Amino acid sequence: MNKEQGTITVLVKESIAYITFYHPAGNSFPGILLKDLADTITSLNKNREVTLIVLKSEGNKTFCAGASFDELLAVDNLEKGAVFFNGFANVINAMRTSDKIIIGRIQGKAVGGGVGLAAACDYVFATEEASVKLSELAIGIGPFVIEPAVSRKIGIPATSEMTLNATEWKTAAWAKENKLYNEVFGSVVEMDEALDQWIQRLASYNPEALYEMKKVLWQDTDHWETLLPERAKISGRLVLSEFTVNALKQFKNK
Template sequence: MIVDEKEAKEGFVKSEVHNHISTILFYHPKGNALPSKLLKKLKEEIDHASHDDNVKVVLLRSVQHDVFCSGAYFNELLEIKDQKAAQTFFMGFAEVIKSMRKCAKLIVARVHGKVVGGGLGLVAAADYAIALEGADVRLSELSIGIGPYVIAPAMVRKMGLSSFSQLAIDAHLWRNSDWARRKGLYAELHPNKASMEESIERLTTSLAKNSHAANTNLKRMFWEDTEDWDNLMQDRAAKTAELLLQDQAQQFLAQFNKSVVF
């Protein structure tokens, strides 16, 4: 995929389809973070793939970087000063997860590096995640003064309440990639990039040859009993927005602002 100078500076979401496989690629120079505009574009690309009759499987990946996704874009959080804007921001993650849940195509995530915060929501909402050793995970939200409320439904569904609570409570601790595999967040964990890419190609090619109806019905079965997520995530985004505007989170962001050169 061709990237111009503006995209390299501001980030992008792109997609292309080959052999019935839609590859959706996202990038941001700050650790593949996801500001609102990229979340919106990511949702649009997932929705488009869902309705594209030429697509049978979706591969979600980010540009090669130390981090697969670092979650919320802190520079944008620094600019939020009211409840409505904060809720709109956190609903950006909710909308992507909702689109992944409702997508008519199976979604495979390629996780090549560390995953933080909201990025874990994307991994959990994928139907199958293939990761590289070193793709360690952390939920940092509680240390900021908020919580991983919006992504919780997807994470609890994928790895269980006990494993999710361990991540959510100890917000300073990185859990290694093998822990994430053992807890069900990753379906596969590979020792090197070549092995990971080989497995991704094998699986996506196989899925692309399957009956579309068979894939779609399997996907629907996976996501049964999640119809209440629309309202649930709206409520969770409102709670996160409320906490973002309280003293602890604002002090954290102020300190972050002082430590970062823009």
């Protein structure tokens, strides 16, 4: 996969695996990149030398712009719609079922599926530039696939506030106050210094205890294996609606 199609890279340093994703369109995710990310997270379960995963993206301005807009525009039947929205479902389920603690490094804005990725991390470091938005209702769909992960982290009231204010950016301070982020820093340098110290300390803990803690943190989510694909079908149906087709056309022509 070349740079124009996007990339997923993995660096294992001591007991920590750093997964970095990139796409030229704001670190957005086409389907093939989502599959690669889900497969990468799952494959790391087999590496007993790895205790922690750090999930990050390239660049400074945008952590993740969500799903590929070009692929969204190309959806023209229910089957394609379900497959398209299942991309993030598979990634979230891979993060949920991973036996590694996953730490998010959020250096810039996160939209839609990018918010879902942050929510599916077990602990999150962010900068003050890492604003968040759930914009799906503005184009006639909704954050159905990522909602369980987001609501689990920040609760139904805050999820409702984000979802219904689909054009409004929420600040990193708001995200920290509502527990989407755990730590927020004034700069990338400050964040990375704190992140490095924190993961080194966490990596020194008993790996078996971390694994058991991961299971506890995600208890009562086994039903997501079927829930998220069901939610993907809802979005896949709505994206074909006249309202959404017209909204997407208007957005593209801006």
